[in-house]
Amino acid sequence: MTGRPDPLRHFDSFDGTRIAYLDAGSGRPVVLLHGFAADHVANWVQPGVVDALVAAGHRVIAPDARGHGASAKPTDPQRYADDAMARDARALLDHTGLDAVDVVGYSMGALVSARLVLVEPRARSVVLGGIGAGLAGERRLERAGIANALLAEDPASIANPVARAFRAFADRTGADRRALAAIQQAPRPPEPTRVEAIDLPTLVVAGDRDVLVGSPHALADRIPGATARVVSGDHLTAVFDPAFRAVIVEFLAAQRWTDPSA
Numbered sequence: 001m002t003g004r005p006d007p008l009r010h011f012d013s014f015d016g017t018r019i020a021y022l023d024a025g026s027g028r029p030v031v032l033l034h035g036f037a038a039d040h041v042a043n044w045v046q047p048g049v050v051d052a053l054v055a056a057g058h059r060v061i062a063p064d065a066r067g068h069g070a071s072a073k074p075t076d077p078q079r080y081a082d083d084a085m086a087r088d089a090r091a092l093l094d095h096t097g098l099d100a101v102d103v104v105g106y107s108m109g110a111l112v113s114a115r116l117v118l119v120e121p122r123a124r125s126v127v128l129g130g131i132g133a134g135l136a137g138e139r140r141l142e143r144a145g146i147a148n149a150l151l152a153e154d155p156a157s158i159a160n161p162v163a164r165a166f167r168a169f170a171d172r173t174g175a176d177r178r179a180l181a182a183i184q185q186a187p188r189p190p191e192p193t194r195v196e197a198i199d200l201p202t203l204v205v206a207g208d209r210d211v212l213v214g215s216p217h218a219l220a221d222r223i224p225g226a227t228a229r230v231v232s233g234d235h236l237t238a239v240f241d242p243a244f245r246a247v248i249v250e251f252l253a254a255q256r257w258t259d260p261s262a
Contacts, residue, residue, distance in 0.1 A: 008064075008070055010070075013088045013092075014091045017079065017088070019063055019092065020069060020070035021061060021064065022050070022060065022061070023096070024050060025060050026059050027058050028059065029060075029061060029100075029101045030058045030059070030101065030103070030252060031061045031063075031101050031103050032044045032061070032109070033103070033105040034108075035106045035109055035130060036180070037175045038106075038173060039064045039065075039068045039069030042173055043239060044062050046240075047240045048242070048245055049244070049245045049248065052248075053245075053249060058252065063092055065085050065109070066084060067176065074179065075178045075179055075181075077186040077187070078186065078187075080186035082189075089112065089113075089116050089120075090120055093120070093122055098122060099122060100123075100257060101124065102123075102127075103116060103125070104126070104127040104129065104248060105127065107130035107131060107235065114193045114198065115193055117200055123200060125202070125203075126203075127203045127248055128202065128219070129238075129239070130210065130238060130239070131216070131219065132206050132210070132213040132215045133218035142160065142162065142163065146162070146181075146184050147181040148163070149163035149166060150166070150178075150184070151177065152167065155168070162212065195222045196223065198226075201225065201251075201254075201255055202226035203227055203228075203229065204220040205229045205238075206228075206230060207234050207235065207241070208230050208233070209233060210235045211235075216228040216230060229247045
């Protein structure tokens, strides 16, 4: 599978926001939630994750998050508040009629996944990719700096290297920078993610040169029964290491449940 599959499917989420998603393969379903400034193609199709999961006998459902890809791109920060992306994922499960699903997220998608599985009884397991101790509140990116970098007229004026990297990535992917800035400006939930309350089989996986997110092992230690794996790469390249898709396929194969809707 190369390039953007055509046509994508669409549905209207809980607040009417139009969400695009890929629905490929057949078998036990898995939902893939991509990272910030990417989309399902950049995060899952091009690195070969979708093909690997379909070949392993999974039905892959991979949405473009609001503000990204082929989905609607609101520029009002309030449209991203109140766990809107997790609520989109729940609405997608409603729309597709799934009764049970594995959940895989990367970076922003991992943050969404961690909050989703705390409230979603249809989740059977979760993979938190491109994330580490930062998810447990031990490390935070400078959201205001990233928003300012995304809105800057001249990329050369961006001094912060992290913010500059996000701006460069958004430019490479052709993302809507105003929508991405609104995501960074949106109010965050008042309570941190209760990772200790995740009671599903959990895999945490990150690149060995990913300096943005903190230790994946430290995060796994906070989640009962979780395991951590390290692959090669930094925050933007780890998804392209063949080991990344291999550990996801291996982890999901070890989960023993049957799709009740099959």
